[in-house]
Structures are given as structure tokens and as C-alpha cells.
Amino acid sequence: MVGQTDEARAAIKEVVANIPRGRVSTYGAVARRAGWPRHARLVARILADLPDSSDLPWYRVVASGGRIALPEGSRARREQIERLGEEGVSATDGRVDLCRFGQDSPAGDMDRWLWRVGDEN
DNA sequence: CCGATGACTCTGC
DNA sequence: CGCAGAGCCATCG
Numbered sequence: 633m634v635g636q637t638d639e640a641r642a643a644i645k646e647v648v649a650n651i652p653r654g655r656v657s658t659y660g661a662v663a664r665r666a667g668w669p670r671h672a673r674l675v676a677r678i679l680a681d682l683p684d685s686s687d688l689p690w691y692r693v694v695a696s697g698g699r700i701a702l703p704e705g706s707r708a709r710r711e712q713i714e715r716l717g718e719e720g721v722s723a724t725d726g727r728v729d730l731c732r733f734g735q736d737s738p739a740g741d742m743d744r745w746l747w748r749v750g751d752e753n
Numbered sequence: 754c755c756g757a758t759g760a761c762t763c764t765g766c
Numbered sequence: 767c768g769c770a771g772a773g774c775c776a777t778c779g
Contacts, residue, residue, distance in 0.1 A: 637775095658762095659762085663761090670761095671774085672762065673762095673774070673776070675761080676761060695760075700760090709760090
């Protein structure tokens with residue numbers, strides 16, 4: 633008796649698991665890529681319920697426009713920003729530049745090269 | 754069934 | 767840029 637949402641959950645988790653290191657995606661994009669458009673909120677719910685033991689790169693998921701969705705001052709928010717920074721994704725003013733780090737941004741890699749993002753060199 | 758609640762998103766002012 | 771409104775959707779009481 634596996635409901636639809638269970639399928640959606642599995643699909644969504646996989647999409648999140650596939651966001652490459654150093655890249656980010658958004659709730660809406662994840663939902664759509666998983667085949668469940670208009671389910672951004674479900675994505676958020678799933679990530680919120682993840683056990684600490686989970687391996688899913690939940691921190692690579694941000695809100696539309698690259699904004700960090702987690703409440704300011706929250707522990708999780710700091711952790712997300714820190715973990716992103718560890719893989720070269722800079723979060724300025726609580727938001728990341730999707731043109732450079734968005735999973736679907738073709739300019740991403742070239743930009744990293746131009747700006748030397750993620751490694752002082 | 755109804756109303757309230759979110760790690761949401763878009764539009765309009 | 768910020769704020770309000772409206773849509774959207776699974777959950778919960």
C-alpha cells in the first residue's frame with residue numbers, strides 16, 4: 633500500500649542525492665526533476681525530516697533565487713552555509729549565485745575558472 | 754471535512 | 767528590496 637507520496641519521496645531523495653558537489657538546486661527544481669512539479673513544499677518537508685544520520689546532501693538545496701531557506705540564526709542555517717563553503721559554494725548575504733553554482737547553470741564551470749572560486753590557487 | 758502549518762514560489766505594488 | 771496575497775500541497779488536529 634505504497635501511496636503516491638511515497639513514490640514522490642523516493643524520487644525526490646534520489647534527485648537530491650544526485651546534485652553534484654559544489655553545485656546547488658532549488659526546491660522547485662528538485663520537485664520538477666523528480667517528476668512531481670508543484671511539490672516544492674514536499675521537498676522541504678522531506679529534507680526537514682531527514683535524520684542526522686542521512687547521507688543526503690540536503691544543504692545543496694536552496695530556495696528560489698538562491699536564497700537560503702532556513703531561518704536566520706538557526707543552527708541548521710549556519711551548518712548549511714558552512715558545508716556549502718567547504719565545497720566552494722559561497723553564500724553571500726544568505727544567498728548563493730545560481731548563475732555560478734546552480735546545477736543547471738552552463739556558465740558554472742567556466743565561471744569557476746574565471747573567478748577562481750573554491751580554490752585560492 | 755475543515756482549518757492551520759510549513760526548509761515553497763510567483764506576481765504585484 | 768521588502769511586504770502582502772494567492773496558489774500550491776502533504777500533514778495534522
